[in-house]
Amino acid sequence: MQKTGIANLPLHSGKAPYWLFKRMVALSRAIVELMIIELGREELLRRLSDPYWFQCLGCVLGFDWHSSGVTTTVTGALKEALRGVEHEFGLFIAGGKAKKALQAPQEIINYAEYSGFAPQPFIYASRLSAKVDNVAVQDGFNLYHHTIVFTAEGHWCVIQQGMNETLQTARRYHWLSFTLKSFVEEPHEAVCCDVKIPALNFTAKEAADLRKAATILSCENPEKIIKEMKKIRELSLPERHMVSLSDINPENFYKIFLQTYEKQPSNFESLLEIKGVGAKTLRALALTCELLYGTPLSFKDPARFSFAHGGKDRTPYPVDRTLYDRTIEILKKAIEEAKVERSEKLAALRRLVKITQV
Structure with missing residues (x-):
């Protein structure tokens, strides 16, 4: 892991208002669909595992630039955006905040039964990543949010968050299957917090x-x-x-x-x-x-990254609803054009195959 910057993530109460959240869902779906078309599902997972890209996504969606709620709200919007189209997109999200986090294994099983992939590797990744961050990394932050995003091909990323009520600070943990060599030795893509504290770290x-x-x-x-x-x-x-x-x-x-x-x-x-x-x-x-x-204990805090940028709390300015809706429409149009272009390319390839077979 490489240190790339520091910013703050204080605990904030409250949640996104309905008018904003429904727009976040619509914009999330448009962004996800366009990224899958243009870059592929694996690249989307890679970017979600990047703490700065994830934070910037929250800013684009109009949520607080420095609130701990960006984690739960953005993953919640993504999950809602994919509801009903998971199998079409080939992208699945399980888990969430509090009790929803505990439902992740069953949600994975439900997806697997419909799409026909083996659920156990994803259940194992979900369960063990949560246990590592709650037990093997004893940093004073108790997990209250866990989300796993995955594809049927076996790739996944985990985004989970812990809370330290005494410090009034949250800590976000990012995992990515592409870079994971071990669940128990330096497994994180990033650990994000605005404070570093002495931690009993079995994963160092x-x-x-x-x-x-x-x-x-x-x-x-x-x-x-x-x-x-x-x-x-x-x-x-x-x-x-x-x-x-x-x-x-x-x-x-x-x-x-x-x-x-x-x-x-x-x-x-x-x-x-x-x-x-x-x-x-x-x-x-x-x-x-x-x-x-005589084995030495490691007190190396794995937190290397923190957070970046903004909206719901009127910082740096109130969300412009008209502009937000316009952005959603532009992205939808881009998606339709991308689909048309893709189908035209496929049709051209089919014609080329027929010509070469003559």
Whole structure:
């Protein structure tokens, strides 16, 4: 990941008014359709995974230039724009804010049953990307929004957002399947926030030994782990951010360590996938690994990017509804012309094939 800039994303209350949201939906559909025609679905996914392009899209759609709501509103508008035409466009969106995020697996299954593709790879990507950002990257931001955008060919991007109520700040996480080499080592296309804080980061490249040690330890007999954890509570360790000894009660972890012992995870990714392995479990493993194996903890915050540009809040100026509607009409016309041009090109190619076959 390369740092490309910084801007702010404070938490804002409220939502887009109906008159604006319906226009956002119409303009989103026009933009998506035109981009698919001109650039293809894969390029659209690539651009959605770019935090600056995504933010600029929110500005073009007329939403707040610096609000945390741009994430939920823009993905919501895109999802609504594709409703009923997902199979025609070959582009699908699952998830959303709060409870809608939990519906992502079932939505993926529903799309798959209609279009005939295997849902499991997308469900796995959806579930594990969320768990990485909630558990493996312990940065103080709790996920409340998760969206996966994907094609039947197997490509996908994930856009999800966490909230830190104390800091009154949101953090957006971007994933892209094209560039993903590992779910658990530097997996993000971008992590966007206006603050960087000490974070217990299991996905940092330098945390490879920690991930390996935690996996080995999770396969040990639970009695051994609990015994070592009790030693941790008796030691005077250096002050750590995001790793609290006070919430590590060895007796509370016996059941989950028994579960990991029975499943014998082969790597950190399979450990993370086990139901019940949460943030506290990983913190307990991390401290125990440091005690047993001397593996250093990584406090490298993955946030590298932030946000850019504007409308709903009348900044830099109120949304011009007439101009907005005119833009939608122009894009619709461009789409129709692109379709006509495309069909004419196909017809010409067919004629050429017939000539060459004579």
